[in-house]
Amino acid sequence: MSHILDELQARGLIAQHTDLDELRETLDRGPITYYCGFDPTGPSLHHGHLVAVILMRHLQNAGHRPLVLVGGATGLIGDPRASGERTLNAAEQVAEWTGKLSNQLSRFLSFEGDNAARVVNNYDWTSELSAIDLLRGIGKHFRMGTMLAKDTVARRLASDEGISYTEFSYQLLQANDFLELYRRHDCILQTGGNDQWGNLVGGMDLIRKAEGGSAHVLTTPIITKADGTKFGKTEGGAIWLDPTMLSPYAFYQFWLNTADSDVERLLKVFTFISLDEIDEIVAESTAKPFLRLGQRRLADEVTTLVHGAEATERVKEASAALFGKVDPANLDGDTLSDAVAELPSAAARVGMPVVDLVEALGLEKGKGAARRTIEAGGLSINGVKVEHVDAVISDDQVLPGGIILVRKGKKNLSVGRI
Template identity: 50%
Template sequence: MNDILDELHWRGLVAESTDEAALRSALASGTLTYYVGFDPTAESLHHGNLVQLVTARRFQLAGHRPLILVGGSTGLVGDPNPDRERQLHPPEVVAGWVEKIKTQVSRFVSFDGPNAATVVNNLDWTAPVTAIEWLRDIGKFFRVNKMIQKEAVKARLESEIGIGYTEFSYQILQAFDYLELHRRYDCVLQFGGSDQWGNITAGVELIRRSDGDVVHAMATPLLTRADGKKFGKSEGGLTVWLSPALMSPYAFYQFWFNTLDADVAHYLRVFSFRSREELEELEKATVERPQAREAQRLLAEELTTLVHGADETAKVVAASAALFGRGTLAEIDPATLDAALRETPHASLPSLASYVDLFAATELVASKSAARRTIDEGGAYVNNERVTDPDATPTSDDLLHGKWLVLRRGRRNVAGISLE
C-alpha cells in the first residue's frame, strides 16, 4: 500500500482525524473499506463536492475499497444550514436526483478489480425502520447536549427562526449510515468536508456505543482562494456544476483555466493526479513564466477530462484554440461552438449587418467609429479572416453552422454574433 496519509498531507487535504496514528496503522495493514456521502440537493453535484470525489479516487488508487453513498434519505431531510431553513423537495424529485448523481460519482472510481467501488443509497436501510425502532434502537445513543454543540445547529438555535426537529435529526441519520455500512461492508473509515465533522464523529461514537467497535474518521479542509474568499464563489455566486446540462464543458474548462496564479498551485495539489515532482515543476513555471499559464492549462484539462471525458476535453481545447486564431472554426461541432461563444460578449441579431455594425453590436469596440478605426488598422477578424472593408456585409455562407459569426479584435478579444 502507498502511504496515502502522507500524500494527503502534502496536498493539504487533511484538516481533522480522530486518531491519525491508528488510522495510519489501519491503512497500512491491508485493504480498508471507506465511505464518503453526497446528498442530492439538486440534479447535479458541484465544485464543492470535487474535493471529496478526487479524495475517494486517491484512496482507491492507494489500494482501498470505496463505498460512495448517495443520500436518498438524508436528501429528503437536509443538513441544517446555519442561516436558513432547508427547502424540502418532493420524494419523487429527490429520487430522480439520486439517479443522476449516481452516474456522476461513478466517473471518479473504478468498479473493477479486488477493491471495486460500490454505490449505495441510504434510503435502502432507513426506509424499512419504523419510528419506534428508530427512537429505541438508535436515538437512545445520542445526547441532546452534544447534538446542540454542532456549529450549524448552535447558530440556528441562537437565531429567530430556530431549528425544526427534522433538520436537528440529520446528524442521527448520517451516523446511522456509518453504523449500517460498518455492519454490512466492514467499513471503518468515513471522510468528508470539515463542515461535516460533527456529523462524521457522531457516526464514530454511535458505532463505539452500539457495537463496541473502533472506527476512523477524517475531514478535508474547505477550500478558499488566496484572498480568503470561499472557493468557486464570484461576486455573482457562481456555481461550477458538474452536469453538462447546467454548465457546458467549455465553461467548466474556462473556469479552471482562469484560475489566478496565486491559487493554481494549491488547486493542482488538491485536484491533480500528477506526481509531486511534476506539480513542483509547474509551481516553478508559474513563478518564472506566468504568461504561459502552463499550470492553469493542465488543471483545466485534467479536471475537464475527469468530469466530462477525454473526447469532450479535446473538443473544448480545439474550440479554445480556434476562437483565438489557432485552429479551424468550421471543425468545431455546433454544441461546443455555441457554448464557447456564450461565454464571450455576444449579440443576437435579426439579420446580418455591416462589419462596423457587427463589431459595435458586440461591444468589442466602444462605438461604430472605433470599429471602423480597428478595421482600417487591420485588427478586426471575422471567422479568423481579416476584415478589410468596414462597410461590407457577410453573407449567409459565412455563418458557422448556419448561425454564428466569430468576431475578434486583435489577438485576445473575442465575441459572437448569432442570427435570431
C-alpha cells in the same frame, strides 16, 4: 498501503481526523472498506463534492474499497444549515436527484477489480426503520448535551428561527448510516467535508456503543483562496459538474483563471499529478508567469477528470479559435456557442453588409468608421481579413450554431448571430 495517509496530508486533503496512528496500523494490515456520503439536495455535484471524490479515488488507488453513499433518505430531511430551515423537497424530486448524483459519482471511481467501488442508497435501510427502532436502537446511544453543543445546532438554537426536530434528528440518521455500513460491509472509515465532523464522529461513537467496534473518521478541508476567502464561485453561481448547468468551456475557464498564488495548492488538491511533477510545474510557472503553465495544466486535468478528454480538447480548440489560432469552422456548434456566450453580439443575416454588422456590434460608430477600419486591414471575419468595404456576409461565413466571429484589431471580438 499506509503511505497513502502521508500522500493525502502532503496534498492538503486531510483537515481533521481521529487517531491517525491507529488508522495507519489498520491500513498496514490490508485493504479496508470506507465510505463517503452525498445528499441529493440538487441535481448536480459541484466542485466542493469533487474534493471528497478525489480523496476517495486516492484511497481506492491505494487498494482500498470505496462505498459511495447517495442519501436518498437523508436528502428528504436535510442537514441543518448555519442559518435558516431548509425547504423540504418533494420525494419524487429527491429520487430523481438521487439517480443523477449516482450517475455522476460512478464516473470518478473504478467499479472493477478486487477493490471495486459500490454505490449504496441509505433509503434502502432508513425506509424500513420504525420510530420505535429509531428511538430504542439509535436514540438511546445519543446524549442531548452532545447533540445540542454541535456548532450548527447551537447557532440555530440561538437564532430567531430556531431549528426543527426534523433537522435536529439528521445527525442520528447519518450516524446510523455508518453503523449500517459497518454491519453490512465491514466499513470502518468514513470521510466527508470538514463541516460534517460532528456527524461523522457521531457515527463512529454509535458503532462503538452499539457494536463495541472500532472505526475511523477523517475530513477534507473547505478549500479557500490564498487570501482566505472561499474558493469556487462564478458570476453564474456554483461550479457545477453537470455540463448542462455549467458548460465544459465555462468550467475550463474557471480553472484557467486561477490566481498564481493558488495554483500549487489547487494542483495538489484537485489533480492526481505527482507531487514531484507539481513542484516542477510551479517552478516553471514562477519563472514564466506570463505563460500561465500551472493554470493551463490545472484546467486540463480537472476538466478531463470531470468531462473527459474529448470535451477538454474541444474546449481548447474553441479557445484557440477565438484567438485566431485554428479554423473555427471545425468546431461543433455547442462548444462554439459556449465559448462566445459572454461576448458582445448582434443579429446578423446572410447578405448583410459587413459595415452594417460592424456598426450593429458597436465595434465602430457609424458605417464610415467601419469602412475606414476595413480599408486599413483592421477587420476580420472568422479569422480571415475582410478585403473589401462593400463585402457582405456569405453562407460560408456562418459557423456551426449560426455564429459569425467578427474581430476588430487584435482584442475586440464580437459575435454575429444568424
